[in-house]
Amino acid sequence: MKECQHLFCHKKHSKIERFMEVSLLCLLNEKAGYGYGLIEKLSFFGFDDETINIGALYRTLRKMETEGLVYSDWEQSEQGPKRRVYSITDKGKKELENWVYVLKDRKMHIEKLIHRYESCENK
Amino acid sequence: MKECQHLFCHKKHSKIERFMEVSLLCLLNEKAGYGYGLIEKLSFFGFDDETINIGALYRTLRKMETEGLVYSDWEQSEQGPKRRVYSITDKGKKELENWVYVLKDRKMHIEKLIHRYESCENK
DNA sequence: GTTACTATATGTAATTTGTATATAGCTTAT
């Protein structure tokens, strides 16, 4: 993940990386997929080509596999090298369900902060 | 920060810790405050007494001071030991403004994920 | 004087993240 280009928050990253696992679970819940191919799908969740960290993507998928959230099979592609195709497990579906619950809570707190900030006269 | 009690997301923390800095900036933007006293105010943002990590709070405040986002003065309290009272700086106000911008973006992506998950038939 | 509470602070291990790089199959041009 590259350094934030916009000088937001004093070059600290906006730290959406941890959101990657949930995003991957959401995508794999719809349809099995492989690492490289998931990259562009992740753009829907705010991960763009310039900022995405490929290494982190593969690492996250492998970690999710060791945790039993997904499983993988090698698949021959029409052109290019073989692909490790990931599918979600029942445990992964449960995990995703729980994550969505957590995200709803987090969203609420973000909204509370934004509202509180915007109601404050010291802006 | 204690281990998540609810078995959500396989005991992984929901990782709202990084939200602490923004929450602190938001509170200090309204009014100067000291570490111990800020604890209960943080509950507004989802940090509760059982889960808050006092060490992280102090460390975050000190780090924010070295970054010039806040400054501190020692203040004698009516009862109990002296307090290090933190105030926000102009740089901190700018940082908070930027963070709010980032949070709005993140909120949007969380909403997109939740909506996508709930529209999916594979739940 | 010792127990309890308020208050601030840090040491250290574990985990996570950033960045760079390695490996290798397939396709296309020379």
Place this chain on the structure above:
DNA sequence: ATAAGCTATATACAAATTACATATAGTAAC
């Protein structure tokens, strides 16, 4: 055939962050 370029997966290592425990000390109450 071989080099360049793309697809695809993977890991090594340093840096940063987080978890957890613990240290320090003033004040109050008993």
